[in-house]
Amino acid sequence: MVLTDTADKIKSMEIRGAGRIARAAALALSEHAGSIESTDIASFSNEMKRAADLIAGTRPTAVSLPNAVNIVMASMAQATTVAEAKMAIGSKAFEFVQSSKNAVERIGKIGARNIRDGDVVLTHCNSEAALACLIEARRSGKDFTVFATEVRPRNQGLLTIRVLNEAGIKTNFIVDSAVRSFINEIDLVITGADAITVNGAVVNKIGTSQIALAAHEARTNFIVAAETYKFAPRTILGEQVEIEERPASEVLPDEMAKNLPYVTVRNPVFDVTPAEYVDLIITESGAIPPQMAYIIIRDYLGWDISEFGKEFDIDHHD
Numbered sequence: 001m002v003l004t005d006t007a008d009k010i011k012s013m014e015i016r017g018a019g020r021i022a023r024a025a026a027l028a029l030s031e032h033a034g035s036i037e038s039t040d041i042a043s044f045s046n047e048m049k050r051a052a053d054l055i056a057g058t059r060p061t062a063v064s065l066p067n068a069v070n071i072v073m074a075s076m077a078q079a080t081t082v083a084e085a086k087m088a089i090g091s092k093a094f095e096f097v098q099s100s101k102n103a104v105e106r107i108g109k110i111g112a113r114n115i116r117d118g119d120v121v122l123t124h125c126n127s128e129a130a131l132a133c134l135i136e137a138r139r140s141g142k143d144f145t146v147f148a149t150e151v152r153p154r155n156q157g158l159l160t161i162r163v164l165n166e167a168g169i170k171t172n173f174i175v176d177s178a179v180r181s182f183i184n185e186i187d188l189v190i191t192g193a194d195a196i197t198v199n200g201a202v203v204n205k206i207g208t209s210q211i212a213l214a215a216h217e218a219r220t221n222f223i224v225a226a227e228t229y230k231f232a233p234r235t236i237l238g239e240q241v242e243i244e245e246r247p248a249s250e251v252l253p254d255e256m257a258k259n260l261p262y263v264t265v266r267n268p269v270f271d272v273t274p275a276e277y278v279d280l281i282i283t284e285s286g287a288i289p290p291q292m293a294y295i296i297i298r299d300y301l302g303w304d305i306s307e308f309g310k311e312f313d314i315d316h317h318d
């Protein structure tokens with residue numbers, strides 16, 4: 001079953017990275033819609049709501065996931081028959097996947113302009129959007145060097161160095177704790193994002209905020225490459241982005257942990273970088289300062305402050 005299979009793959013991180021997760025979720029919903037046999041629109045939409053909740057609940061931090069689910073689910077709002085609903089969901093999911101891929105490509109083009117010949121660029125984790133900027137800069141003939149971190153405990157840095165190597169980009173691979181030792185050699189830091197809040201804070205792989213702090217201290221530019229569907233509309237309502245904490249066994253093997261009864265492993269896998277440490281956010285709609293995050297949420301995701309009213313049933317008086 002595609003839905004549960006995709007949900008399991010997202011949970012186990014076989015499918016990972018905020019953009020890939022969002023695209024996989026959209027496609028899984030579309031395939032699930034196609035597999036529903038009922039011709040009753042009410043039971044069809046109940047089943048789709050169950051599917052949407054299941055897939056949206058697989059990982060809590062990447063806001064691209066609920067955003068993709070909401071975009072796909074909203075497409076069936078006007079459908080009066082199951083056939084119409086299936087058609088709407090299928091074409092919206094396809095459109096989302098296409099626009100997501102186009103967004104990454106566009107971000108690459110915009111982001112590459114920030115990389116100069118001879119630069120030394122540091123990246124953390126494995127972000128398609130950040131890598132798109134590096135690959136496009138290389139493709140356009142720029143000669144630069146990258147530092148890529150290891151990314152404990154899941155070693156996403158190994159994925160990154162393979163991609164960089166394939167693109168013929170000279171890369172130094174370092175352990176996460178070596179960042180500050182090298183920061184004075186770095187001209188630019190570029191990372192991806194799992195979520196961007198209304199106040200421009202960037203939620204990304206654990207360790208990102210330490211890197212941003214080191215970059216800030218060294219006056220090194222720190223830029224973030226993120227599609228507009230990574231912006232978190234519900235932060236307008238004061239909601240926090242939940243930081244996922246994954247199993248202790250990712251950090252310390254169970255057989256070692258069981259002999260250390262006083263030791264508790266903590267494994268938060270994302271952290272929050274405040275807007276003050278972010279110089280620029282590259283989206284497919286252009287490069288913006290983090291302080292403009294609200295504009296993206298309002299103009300590109302269609303969420304306005306007036307949503308407050310709807311959410312809390314507040315009467316608006318003119």
Ligand code: RUB
Nearest residue numbers: 016017018019127128129192193205
């Ligand atoms: C991945 C991660 C990436 C963002 C952006 O974490 O933090 O930097 O998701 O990636 P995980 P992309 O490996 O835990 O999913 O630009 O590919 O969407």
